[in-house]
Amino acid sequence: MTSLPPQSSPQPSPPPSLSRIRIGSAPDSWGVWFPDDPQQVPWQRFLDEVAESGYEWIELGPYGYLPSEPAVLADETARRNLRVSAGTVFTGLHHGPDVWDATWAHVSDIAALTHAMGAEHLVVIPSFWRDDKTGEVLEPDTLTAEQWRHLTTQTERLGREVRERYGLKIVVHPHADTHIDSEENVTRFLDGTDSSLVSLCLDTGHYAYCGGDNVKLIETYGERIGYLHLKQVDPEILADVRANEVPFGPAVARGVMCEPPSGVPALEPVLAAAQKLDVELFAIVEQDMYPCPPDKPLPIAQRTRQFLRSCGA
Template sequence: MSADRTTAPVLDRIRVGSAPDSWGVWFPDDPVQVPWARFLDEVSEAGYEWIELGPYGYLPTEPSRLRDELTQRHLQVSAGTVFTALHRGPDVWDATWAHVGEVAALAQAMGAGHLVVIPAFWRDDKTARELEPRELTSAQWRDLATGTERLAREVRERYGLRVVVHPHADTHVDTEEHVVRFLDSTDADLVSLCLDTGHYAYCGGDNVKLIETYGERIGYLHLKQVDPAILADVVAHEVPFGPAVRRGVMCEPPLGVPELPPVLRAAQKLGVDLFAIVEQDMYPCAPDRPLPIARRTRRFLRGCGA
């Protein structure tokens, strides 16, 4: 049944937001991306009250200035985001923490409660060149687990943020097998999951099944859909993630998979407050394209009850 205002449940544990990613923003500074002030204006205009910081340096990093910009637009921050390569062992810790610390400090200053951690890509998302093997060794899995637990502990103790790890296409935490292995290898009291519905579907996973099976580990959601026809061609030809996005593999809801109403209902049944941040990968995109999509997506999610 399609979601509408008369049949949709009230999803009162779900707090909907959006992110710079939905405006085609992947990098701190890139001439093809919309300026940060335009993003803030338009995300507010589209009806969202929560955002993520996006790549560190895209939004102003001076806390008082950013706070003023957000307040003017009635926006709040749910999380910051970092990329890490903790499977490479203790040698990468200092460099990792230097970046994590600056992002976590800004997120904390903005009143956020989460830090989204994305594993490193095993192949370049532009050239498709393999940067390292796509499968981790047993030792690398151990380093990933222990490094993530250390990161989560330090981030919680120093900044009061909850680490949520984001399974992502073309990383080592992607498929159901890899996600389950990661969850089973890490401490549930320290490490939660940012379930990105699009990436998990992109990699063949069943979002509702994961929520129902590992509900206590779901700490955050990214809402995204995949075009199944484009995805089939991407998989068949082993297209890397960046070019796949340029082909339009991530599409606006409700045009793709997974169906979001069942995902949202499963999340609501967990009985905990969850952010559900819309992310439609569109890098690069025409500057006038994101706002109409954002408006339609917010209207669709309201029809789902969120």
């Protein structure tokens, strides 16, 4: 009787190739929210550790945290084999044309540095309706019809000006405690703006925090997705945050944004949906954790980069 050859154990399938997704990280993942704050790590340490973690792309973070002189920043990033993917600006464009001059004064310096660093994107975050540190309510959490018109028309104006003057594309970032947050408000914003001028920076954590379905948004508005922030939410902490109407800043201090892959949304289907768009996309890791101990970010960043490699990125 001839014995059968021993059967080998099935080998695990290799992760799908996310060939169009460019992975990076940001100062936010090192607990950096402000240009200068004694609770934050020095910028040199951030650059050293983000490179040590295996990332090749970074964002500028709050303007003034990293060197704002292009030649200095170019030297510091190049010797660590890092490149800049985007700058970030904060805006209150729902207030209408009266805030344009002040907005442009803020945007122009950041756009100039972003362009000088060879990046092509400017992440636009709407202003908060309540203070992210104190929780003080600054204005109503819903917009009037007139304010919605201001928000859409002034954002289009910003997109046009930034493109014409600096060659950059704006990507608007839905964010907790702003007026562009939930599925309803995000879709209203997208439907009210010109796709040739305004794209979206989909932050997976913020959209889940506000009740949105990331994969559904990518599949429905794929042509508007211009950039990704990768982030997860702890569902148990989020439930308490929602039940007690905790402001975003204190929610972060409680750990509402958690280390992948322990939270929601699952990032594998989000990345797979983004890959199917068949366009080049940055996917920048942003784990909000301000404030945090200075030794906390590096091991999290290393584990997160390894997790994303296991996803094919």
